[in-house]
Amino acid sequence: MASKALFKYLPGHQAGAAGTVSVLVNGAVxxxxxxxSLAAGLLAAGITAVRVSPVGQGARAPYCMMGVCFECxxxxxxxxxxxxxxxxPEDGMEVTTMxxxxxxxxxxxxxxx
Amino acid sequence: MNNNTHSSDxxxxxxxxxxxSVAYGLLRQGxxxxxxxxxxxxxxxxxxxxxxVWVQGKGFGMADYARWSFGSAxxxxxxxxxxxxxxxxxxxxxxxxxxxxCLSEExxxxxxxxxxxxxxxxxxxxxxxTVLSREExxxxxxxxxxxxxxxxxSAMDGHCNPLKLLRALYxxxxxxxxxxxxxxxxxxxxxxxxxFHVSAGERAWQAPRIVIAAGHAxxxxxxxxxxxxxxxxxxxxxxxxxxxxxxxTHPTNYVRQTDEGTVQIGDSMEELGFxxxxxxxxxxRIAARAVKCFPVLANARVVRTWAALRVMSPDGFPxxxxxxxxxxxxxxxxxxxxxxxxxxxxxxxxxVATGLRPAAIEAFPATRFTPETEVKPYGI
Amino acid sequence: MSNPAIPLNDAPSQLRDxxxxxxxxxxxxxxxxxxxxxxxxxxxxxxxxxxxxxYRSITQTDAQRERxxxxxxxxxxxxxxxxxxxxxxHWAGASVWQIDPDKTVHVLRNxxxxxxxxxxxxxxxxxxxxxxxxPGWTLPGVMTAGAGQILLKxxxxxxxVPVVLAGCGPLLYLLAAQYLRAGVEIRAVLDTSAGTDWRxxxxxxxxxxxxxxxxxxxxxxxxxxxSAGIPFFKDVGGLRIEGxxxxxxxxxxxxxxxxxxxxxxxxxxxxxxxxxQVSWSLRAEHHWDDEQLCWLPVLDSWGxxxxxxxxxxGDGAGIGGxxxxxxxxxxxxxxxxxxxxxxxxxxGAQQRAQIAQHLRIRPFLNQQYRPKDxxxxxxxxxxxxxxxxxxxxxxxxxxxxxxxxPNQTKSFSRCGMGxxxxxxxxxxxxxxxAKEANLPPxxxxxxxxxxxLKSLSLAQLAAGV
Numbered sequence: 001m002a003s004k005a006l007f008k009y010l011p012g013h014q015a016g017a018a019g020t021v022s023v024l025v026n027g028a029v030x031x032x033x034x035x036x037s038l039a040a041g042l043l044a045a046g047i048t049a050v051r052v053s054p055v056g057q058g059a060r061a062p063y064c065m066m067g068v069c070f071e072c073x074x075x076x077x078x079x080x081x082x083x084x085x086x087x088x089p090e091d092g093m094e095v096t097t098m099x100x101x102x103x104x105x106x107x108x109x110x111x112x113x
Numbered sequence: 114m115n116n117n118t119h120s121s122d123x124x125x126x127x128x129x130x131x132x133x134s135v136a137y138g139l140l141r142q143g144x145x146x147x148x149x150x151x152x153x154x155x156x157x158x159x160x161x162x163x164x165x166v167w168v169q170g171k172g173f174g175m176a177d178y179a180r181w182s183f184g185s186a187x188x189x190x191x192x193x194x195x196x197x198x199x200x201x202x203x204x205x206x207x208x209x210x211x212x213x214x215c216l217s218e219e220x221x222x223x224x225x226x227x228x229x230x231x232x233x234x235x236x237x238x239x240x241x242x243t244v245l246s247r248e249e250x251x252x253x254x255x256x257x258x259x260x261x262x263x264x265x266x267s268a269m270d271g272h273c274n275p276l277k278l279l280r281a282l283y284x285x286x287x288x289x290x291x292x293x294x295x296x297x298x299x300x301x302x303x304x305x306x307x308x309f310h311v312s313a314g315e316r317a318w319q320a321p322r323i324v325i326a327a328g329h330a331x332x333x334x335x336x337x338x339x340x341x342x343x344x345x346x347x348x349x350x351x352x353x354x355x356x357x358x359x360x361x362t363h364p365t366n367y368v369r370q371t372d373e374g375t376v377q378i379g380d381s382m383e384e385l386g387f388x389x390x391x392x393x394x395x396x397x398r399i400a401a402r403a404v405k406c407f408p409v410l411a412n413a414r415v416v417r418t419w420a421a422l423r424v425m426s427p428d429g430f431p432x433x434x435x436x437x438x439x440x441x442x443x444x445x446x447x448x449x450x451x452x453x454x455x456x457x458x459x460x461x462x463x464x465v466a467t468g469l470r471p472a473a474i475e476a477f478p479a480t481r482f483t484p485e486t487e488v489k490p491y492g493i
Numbered sequence: 494m495s496n497p498a499i500p501l502n503d504a505p506s507q508l509r510d511x512x513x514x515x516x517x518x519x520x521x522x523x524x525x526x527x528x529x530x531x532x533x534x535x536x537x538x539x540x541x542x543x544x545x546x547x548y549r550s551i552t553q554t555d556a557q558r559e560r561x562x563x564x565x566x567x568x569x570x571x572x573x574x575x576x577x578x579x580x581x582x583h584w585a586g587a588s589v590w591q592i593d594p595d596k597t598v599h600v601l602r603n604x605x606x607x608x609x610x611x612x613x614x615x616x617x618x619x620x621x622x623x624x625x626x627x628p629g630w631t632l633p634g635v636m637t638a639g640a641g642q643i644l645l646k647x648x649x650x651x652x653x654v655p656v657v658l659a660g661c662g663p664l665l666y667l668l669a670a671q672y673l674r675a676g677v678e679i680r681a682v683l684d685t686s687a688g689t690d691w692r693x694x695x696x697x698x699x700x701x702x703x704x705x706x707x708x709x710x711x712x713x714x715x716x717x718x719x720s721a722g723i724p725f726f727k728d729v730g731g732l733r734i735e736g737x738x739x740x741x742x743x744x745x746x747x748x749x750x751x752x753x754x755x756x757x758x759x760x761x762x763x764x765x766x767x768x769x770q771v772s773w774s775l776r777a778e779h780h781w782d783d784e785q786l787c788w789l790p791v792l793d794s795w796g797x798x799x800x801x802x803x804x805x806x807g808d809g810a811g812i813g814g815x816x817x818x819x820x821x822x823x824x825x826x827x828x829x830x831x832x833x834x835x836x837x838x839x840x841g842a843q844q845r846a847q848i849a850q851h852l853r854i855r856p857f858l859n860q861q862y863r864p865k866d867x868x869x870x871x872x873x874x875x876x877x878x879x880x881x882x883x884x885x886x887x888x889x890x891x892x893x894x895x896x897x898x899p900n901q902t903k904s905f906s907r908c909g910m911g912x913x914x915x916x917x918x919x920x921x922x923x924x925x926x927a928k929e930a931n932l933p934p935x936x937x938x939x940x941x942x943x944x945x946l947k948s949l950s951l952a953q954l955a956a957g958v
Contacts, residue, residue: 006634006758007644008653010557010675035553036648044650049633049738054356054374055911056882059738061633063879065640065647066546067539067947068621068768070880070912071631081355081414081912081948086588088541101374103358104409105256153898154938160904280905284894293895355912355948373907378951391944393591393599393608393957400955411952416912419943 005046021091032089039065039072039084042095050074050084051098074098120318121145121292123465124311125326126299126334129159130275130450131457132326133282138462139324140289141195147318148286149297149311151330156346156389158328159450161421162275163351163379164371165364166206166452169242169267170213173227176234177476178430181456183240184473186269188455193273199288202281204273205372211270212250213366214406215262224265242267253363256409264365272364274372275451282454299327302337304439309338322441324465328424329387331446335479339438342479344446346387347425347491350395351379352418354410368403368410376413378403382423384490389420423448427482429491433461434479435468444479509535509611511829512598514589514771517545518815519807519822520617521572524581526826527615530835535609536576537587537600539947543573545619545807546639547815549646552577558649561674563667565815566646572819591944592775596802599957601949606957613802613829616772617822620765620808623787623864624917625660626871629734630761631879638668638762645671652758655680657743659732660762662862663707666714668760673721680756681724683732683745685763686862704854707814726752730867734759763864767809770916773942775800781934784859785812786869787920788939795828795841796821804828813852820848870924877925878918880911885925892929899923899940912948915940 013033020031023038025047032041039062042050049059051073062072065085072084074095080102084095121144125136128150136146151157168186172179186208193206215221221244228242243266250264251257287293297313302323304310309323325334325342335342356374370376381395396418404411424446426432431447443465447453460471513524516538524536536543544551548569559567576583584602591599598609622637629635638658644650655678658669665682672679719725726747733744744753766787769779778791778799789811796804806825807818824844831838871877873886883906891902899922902908908922909915915922919940927934945954 004654004757006652006654007650010561010649010651012555012557013649033648035550036650040644040648040650043644044648053631053882055880058631059633060631061636063631063636063640064622065636065643066621068770068913068916073912079412079950086539101356101358102413103360104407104413105358105360153900154941157900160900276904283905287894295895295897295901352954354951390594391591393593397955397957400951400957404951404955412950414912414948414950415945415954416948417910417914417943418945 005044006048007043009044021089021093023089023093023095025095026097034089037065037085038074038076038087038089038095041089042084047097049097052100054101075102119308119320121147121320123147123322123324124149124309124318124320125324126311127326127328127331128283128293128295129157129326129328130162130279130282130454131445131447132324133279133286134450134454134457135324135326135445135462135465136286136291137282137289138458139466140286140291141458142462142466144466146286146291147320148291148293149299149313149318150293150295151298152296156329156387156422158421158424159279160276161349161351161419162451163377164272164275164369164451165211166208166271166273167211168269168452169211169265170224170227170231172231175428175430175476176231177473179231179235179240180237181431181473182449182452183235183237183269185453185456186271188459189271192455192458196281196285200281200284202277202284204278204281206271206273208271209363210266210268211272211364211366212245212253212264212266214250214264216260216402216405217262221263228265240269254365254407255360256407258405258408260405270364272369273451278451278454299330299334302334302442304338304442307441309442322443322465324443324445326445329422331424331444335444338436338442340434340436340442340444340479341482341484342432342434342444342446343427343482343486343488344424345384345488346422347448348383348385348388348420348422349380350391350399350418350420351377352396352399352415353377354413355416357413360409365406367406375416376410382491387422389422391418391420425491427486427488431477432479433464433474433477435470440468509533509609510833511535511613511615511826512537512609512611513615513617514598515545515617515619515807515809516540516543516576516583517547517617517619517807517818518569518572519619519809519818519825520545520615521576522819522822523615523617523806523826525575525579526823527829528579528581530827530830532830532833532835534581535611536581536583537589537598538583538585539588541585543576543583544569546643548573549643554646555649558645561671562646563671569815588947589771590947590949592771594775601947601953604953606949606953612833613804615804615806615822615825615829616809617805617807617818618768618771618809619818620812621768621916622762623764623766624921625761625763625868626875626877626885626921627732627734627761627868628875629736629740631876632734632736632740633738634736634740634757635734635759635761638665638760639765641760642668642671645675651675651677654757656758656760657681657683657754657756658760658762659683659685659729659743661686661864662762662764663711663714663858664765665762666711666718668762669723670714670717673717679723681726681754682718683726683729683743683747685729685732685865685868687728687865704851704857707854708857730865732868763868764862765808765812766920767811768916769809770914770942770946772798772805772809773939774944774946775803777803779939782811784856786864794845796825797828802832813848813855817848817851820844820851824848869921870928871921877921878908878911880913880917881907883908883918885921888922888925889929892926897926897930897932898938899926902926903940909940914942
């Protein structure tokens with residue numbers, strides 16, 4: 001699923017260490033720290049491209065990490081287009097990378113975080 | 114061009130949808146046109162338009178307006194084709210029929226009464242609407258919510274991309290040789306020996322005919338050439354979502370999905386003067402209503418909200434007037450610049466060019482109003 | 494199918510004396526200064542902890558990161574501690590999506606919308622990276638240097654592959670030095686400054702001397718980088734990032750020679766600019782600054798905008814750095830206190846003198862690290878609007894047709910209509926139009942910024958009050 005990770009944790013901070021949570025990303029479990037953003041967790045897990053542009057269909061990835069570029073948008077618990085850099089990972093969170101504009105007719109009822 | 118000769122056959126004051134449509138109509142008849150448009154960050158109602166090409170329900174109390182709108186919708190495909198041929202821009206006209214959603218039985222009943230009155234007054238077998246139950250409406254509108262009472266459907270209705278329309282008119286006008294001057298605020302008009310002198314600050318232009326289609330400046334400018342053309346701002350809030358997968362092929366009165374895939378949602382009507390700031394309680398009502406109509410939109414994300422100031426006449430219907438004291442000066446104003454674009458190109462422009470007032474606009478002189486006319490809030 | 498539950502809104506809270514938006518150094522200092530003078534203050538930030546970006550995650554860091562990031566970062570701890578100790582009301586995870594002309598703040602927090610009424614506002618939303626439009630800048634594998642630093646601060650995450658750093662400005666060199674300390678392999682530094690023109694630098698000699706502390710720091714960083722033997726390319730132009738659906742290489746010229754470097758990760762940076770989204774949305778007055786090449790809000794000596802009761806402090810007022818931000822925040826807090834009749838009517842002269850002292854280095858930095866024209870006003874083929882994928886050429890076409898304003902070009906091209914609502918393209922578009930139409934940027938103007946400042950769902954909007 002994941003391409004080669006462009007990023008890694010500093011020594012002593014590996015995902016899986018005590019204090020991490022399990023997040024489902026496209027159905028697979030990814031360990032992340034709840035002290036850092038969902039976008040950081042995705043990048044460190046090798047998930048760089050998180051969506052496809054609905055305009056030109058090109059792959060897009062987090063760019064600014066501070067909420068001003070709107071590139072890091074993913075589906076979180078059934079809600080599409082959430083900025084991953086502003087979200088704290090939680091145990092059991094379900095994240096889906098977005099391959100196209102969201103479909104409203106197929107929308108599941110939002111599972112409240 | 115030096116100031117001693119005509120700038121062009123016609124000067125059009127106002128480069129929004131109305132001015133650009135009339136200008137295009139004039140250009141396609143072979144006249145030369147100068148367009149004077151305002152600054153980039155002014156009110157610009159044309160940029161806030163909802164994009165409906167709509168007929169049903171319009172003209173209650175004035176059947177001529179129903180006919181006028183219907184006529185425009187029928188001529189719209191010809192306009193679309195011409196603009197595409199001229200500029201390569203497809204303004205995305207779609208006329209699959211539109212639905213007016215009703216959220217209560219009482220609303221349905223009132224709506225039906227209104228439509229029946231219109232049908233009987235207009236008296237044209239092609240001018241028709243159908244009453245639909247919620248289930249029938251849901252066949253046209255996927256995801257229609259359970260709280261919808263019903264809808265009225267009309268094959269006459271459709272929508273387009275209003276910004277592409279504006280751009281297409283702009284490009285077509287340039288291609289046909291219009292001289293467009295941006296960032297101009299016209300402050301004086303006088304007539305001298307059959308020629309109108311129009312000035313904006315240090316700049317000046319001359320022409321034997323002028324069209325005042327200047328949105329909220331229309332009244333002030335019309336007064337300079339002896340016309341009383343009362344307009345006032347009527348505020349409508351609209352917002353638009355991110356792109357979603359296509360799901361709505363028919364436009365409705367509250368919600369439509371654009372050709373881009375975004376969903377446009379509206380609207381409201383308030384009389385607050387020139388206040389164009391967005392208010393949360395109004396948007397909350399619009400959003401709640403949209404979610405009632407389409408619960409599937411609950412999680413769609415709103416990307417931008419805005420408020421547009423409609424150019425509203427005292428009765429809500431257009432004003433098409435040639436000045437009696439200053440013949441050759443025409444005022445052209447309405448708040449449905451998208452729907453009426455075809456009429457403005459194919460009917461209003463020839464009137465301006467020839468001075469021969471068409472029968473279809475007999476009902477819309479500005480002289481039906483005087484400064485003593487009582488102004489009731491429109492649509493509120 | 495039942496309706497999804499529409500979240501409830503919180504009942505409007507009481508009328509506050511001051512709401513501070515942004516919990517970086519300026520926001521923290523403003524909130525503290527006001528609270529200490531007896532005001533009822535609410536501090537809002539969309540992040541989970543205080544610190545803004547410069548002190549991101551300062552309350553959750555560790556010795557390893559502190560060593561890498563350096564003393565300037567660690568300094569932020571004291572501010573954060575003061576906020577904690579003060580008992581200030583701080584709402585984390587609060588996303589401001591609209592501010593009304595009467596200063597009512599609309600916030601989305603924990604899925605609930607809330608309206609906050611206040612007598613005054615300090616906007617301390619800081620800076621953002623200047624857009625850096627080059628071919629390929631939207632590819633996965635391209636981020637900003639600021640993003641790299643945030644990953645380090647926030648997540649203890651660093652590049653695992655050799656990284657190319659491209660651009661100019663102190664933050665780029667700082668990041669390079671930090672990465673070296675962290676053991677990250679830096680493939681190359683591509684410096685896009687126009688080159689050290691010492692004649693120009695001498696013109697700013699007095700500001701150099703006044704800000705020698707800053708300059709010495711910068712020189713120290715450069716020494717660190719150069720002594721590590723990292724390939725350092727000067728006078729870089731023609732930068733292109735290439736790859737199919739991810740970065741594969743960069744091409745550029747350096748002092749006229751063509752170069753190509755294989756890489757998978759590029760971090761871009763050509764300075765930071767005020768994040769003016771909130772201030773434009775309020776219709777506050779701004780002016781274009783030719784030295785900083787960006788829009789600056791028009792402010793009085795307390796930091797008050799053209800809108801009474803609304804102040805801006807920190808990098809959002811003009812780039813000055815973290816210490817200046819803190820001082821400006823304090824000044825704004827005092828100004829608010831004075832205006833509401835609290836405190837001892839201090840005149841703020843001392844704070845202003847300190848701020849002026851720290852700002853004296855700025856003319857030199859603005860000159861030395863002025864982003865090149867080609868990277869602010871790119872070639873036709875370059876995408877300037879990332880969201881809607883509109884190119885510089887498309888904007889120029891509109892200008893050729895007579896459009897001289899960004900709102901008209903937006904209407905005609907969709908540039909600026911995407912989710913970021915002009916944050917990544919606004920400056921570029923103003924400058925493209927200005928150059929193409931031969932008008933000063935001040936006359937060209939900027940986008941009309943409308944709410945929501947952050948997108949929210951229809952259900953959330955429906956619950957708004």
